[in-house]
Amino acid sequence: MGAVSPPSTARRAMLTVALWAGFWVLALGLAGGLASIPLTQMNYGRGLDLGGILAGVGALVVLWALRPRDWFSDSSKQRSDPLGPEEFPELHALLDEVARKVGTSAPRRVLLSDAATAFIFMERKWLGLRREPVVGIGLPLFALLSRDELAAVLAHEYGHHVGGDLRLGPWVYRTRLAIGSAVESLDDSAFFLDVPFRAYGKLFLRVSASVSRQQELAADALSSATCGSASSARALRKVHAYGPAWRVYLEEDVVPLIEKSVRMPVLEGFRRFLQEGRRRESTEKALEEAEQQEPSPWDSHPPLDARLQALGAKGHSAIKPGPGCLELLGGERPAEDAWFARFTRGELHTMPWEDIAPRVLLPRITQQLAETSLNPRATPPEALPELLAEGGKLWDRLRPTGLDLLSPEAKRQRAKVLLGDWLATALELRGFRPELRPGTHLRFFRENEEVEPLDLVEWVATGQLPVDDYLAWCQSLGPPDPEEEKPVIPTG
């Protein structure tokens, strides 16, 4: 059975409380110091002067910024429905098994998360008189990790509970909230009142992150002691390797489609995303940014190398995802059902990835462009060079109503996206079949021809594809097909 060293827990607790107290000493000290100026002037001087009045106003501003806000809000109301033991007995069996090994009781509530991570927190009950642990497991973990590896992750989370880390959580949270509220209220204060709080916030984040990193290592140790270092190490490596990808995939592919009331095979899409060789440039950049982030003093988790080293594992060569343990949720379909039920609202139209482009995306684009000068039936593909020459003005002409907050280059880029959409509809009218793959732009296929409209626009814009060649290619497309009504799936 694993254990967490009590002295280190006590030290972390003292440090956390000290940080909380330090913030209030700073805040009330600043307010008190400012308030003392007019009081001292009235008591010892010949009355208030302008400096005293301004100091008094400053004290009131600081105190207003420190007022309690959402400190005791019940965030449980925002949580999704738990994964009940009746519905998911296998999962709860695993939770109980790991809890026994760790030497604690399994949490009664288990939540499904949309991130490639797991978490545990204490939920307040009975008006705060009782606290119970609640564990959350991300959907992708069921797809990426084996049963043993998931058990190691659970053991790690239990380690936070057993180690007393969860008792410190509310302190950290409240302090962070107070600092954030003060900074927000005093943000860009004309009188630099936010400066001390920003400085303390940096200190606090640095110190609390350091404490958090120690907590993570301690939890890793418990996981290793309970479930074996190999399983723990593999789980860490998989989460590290594929967690960022899941986030990017979720943000750039899944969420935009859900917003269009589409339900797709999420996990299958993720597998395709991982295997895709030619992703969108923005997606590649986001992945690169996520994977290549340098360690910073504000990280709440240690770097992977440090964690693996602590576990005694060597190297981190590429690791494949899977085999997964979706059987704990009754299989992939039930797992996705559970996820969609808890994270989406309203009616969704279920369809495979292959149907999304022709049934959802293209009809929407066509509808949006129909009332504009980029109607593909009115403006043939040959017009692309002229339209490109307009640059950002094309965006100005066709942008949706709302504030114009884009730079000239951004407008040009948005214009290109518009042109890409327009070209996409033009291609569809000429018999090209649209296809959407996770992580990629729309692509179009006709017989042996494959066209990615956005690439085409970029090539013409940059001169990679000479205008004459482009126009010749346009000629080869042929005329558009006759007009036909296509159903547009209503979007949320």
Place this chain on the structure above:
Amino acid sequence: MVISDPAGLLERIPELRELCEDERIRRAVEGGDPFKVYRALRWAKWLGKLRSHRDTINALLARRRLFAKPLSGTPSLFTMNGFGTSFVGSSDKDASDGTSIAVHALVFFFIIPLLPLGAYVVRSNDSGGFRGRSWSIFARVPLGTLTWLYSRTVALGVIALVAMGAFKALHDSRYQDVYVFNAFDEPLDVKLGRASAQIPPHTRTKLTVRTGHQEGRAVSTKGIEVETIAFDIHSNVDLVVWNIAGAFPVFRERVEYRKDSGSPIDKEPAEVYCGKKTFEVRDVDDLFRDPPSSISMSSSQVVVYRTFIGAPPSTSDTPPLTACRHWLLSKDRMQDTLPFMEAEARLSGWAEEPTLQVIKVAGLFQPAEGYRMAKLALAANPNSADLHRAYQWTGRTVGKEAELLEEYQQRAKAEPDSPLAQYLSARLVRPPASGPIMEKLATRFPSDIEIARSVLHSRWQNADWKGTHQAWEHLRSLDAEGAIGLMSPEVAALAATGHKKEAIALVTGVFESSDDTDTQMRAAELYARLTRSDRLQQPDKLIQRLEEKANDGGKLWSLRARAGLSLSGAPSIPDIDLMRMIGKDPAKALQHAAKLTTAKMLWLGPGPVTLAYGESVRTGAEPLEKTLGAVLRTRITETDTLRRFMLGEDVPMDTLSVEPEVRAAACVVRARAKNISSAERKQLLEQARHDDVLEGPVSEAVATWEL
């Protein structure tokens, strides 16, 4: 280069990507705060960085809306009487959506900006003029360069003001202005804590002193120490004063302003700080400046009070020290004059006149202090007979008779040929032995004035009228002016030996020839006493002349009372009432005596004081006995012996060196003692009649007091 972009700035402003080669700009982008990005670009431009991207930077800086942030609350738009917050200005207009950037600022007169608070993308919804506009507010944007510089300058100014206010508050809590007053006739160098200054005469200065316990010292320019002091200085009061020796008449008045009155009213008598060396006043409205003739009040106020602290100007006719002395005497606080009287004496180098005055006052209230001062004065003026006499008097008062005898006998032995040394030793000898000794010295030193004076006193006290006259004539030949000062014994001697006309001529001559008011008053009193029973004479003739000269014709009732003249029409004031009753009803006289100030008691003649003292002793009126005893001690040091004599104890009168009128009064009082025989009583009354040559209140008491 991987650039973290949590705010999606690179998507909105792709141009930033290549500008992120500047470290500051990259950190700002990765921080996710568009305002910081804007400022980083501005600094890059000012510092001349990224010159190859200058055009891009200028283009971005020209469009602040690119760096918009979501609203975090609605900026308040509120004005009252034209002062409040509002949007001013309009820049970066977008014709397509009608928005522009306006500055949210603290304004006065609705549109004149005082302090920029922020900038926003807004759209004005109507054109109701600058007072009645409504706005749609979309996003926050960074302030323009000039506006930002202005706001930061104002912010720095505010911070400076607050810092100054803090410094001032800290200074005010740790330091206090102390007003130091110099009532003396010469400048004083004062040091209080670490502050020092020279204060011209009759004025004040202000010293800034650290709070807490501080020590001060005032010294004349010649190095004569006037006062040392230690007191606690507090910071939470409006006024702290060091009134050197308590000699300056600083005062506090409470002025009342009423809506229905035409001018301010001094509601309460002023509190005068004479005699107070240090004091604090908490709430002062008008400090050393006249209160306003009128003030404005709110509708709910009916009366307003203001506290006024004032002091006579340095150009005032009455010197401040004199004003304080008069005020203290009027309040029967003579003992509070001691500090500044002593200071005056010190400053004069212990000159005789101020020194004798302060020793006399000290003898009344603090004999030990009088003795101390006499010693100091003698050290400065070792050959002053007056100071020696004062020293011997105070020494006797504090029970140092044996030491005095020893001291002066030693001196007499050491200076056998010094008339002063012999005289001073001889005068310590108690009667009746003292008389012959002094007569011997007079033979040995016939030209010595002090010995001649002492012989005159001795003979007068023994009622040797012929001898008194001879002694006076001899003294006059040696010191005419001094003899004038001792005209009372000569007048008594002339009156007792049937030479009343010569006595009258003497006092009339003195009255005509003297410039001194006190001498003239004494002469006028004696004249009245001498001529009271003579129908051909006008007893108050000389007093009337004094009244015309010095009192604008108003009656000098106290002098008339001393002279035994009619008091018909006199006001009912304690000293007049006492003089009315002292010869008739001692009990009632005592009641009036209880209301007298010490200064007034000193003004009473020796007879009335002794009669009143005797009655207080007889009736056990201790407080009055103590006060009258102190007054009597200025004339006679053996008050204990006198007291015992008055109570009827077996004490020989000839051991007392007292003037005849005092002896007469003592005999009258003793005659009322229950433990004496009727023969003695008769003898005592005879003695009293004999000794009260000028037939004053003592003679009246002999006739009317119940025995």
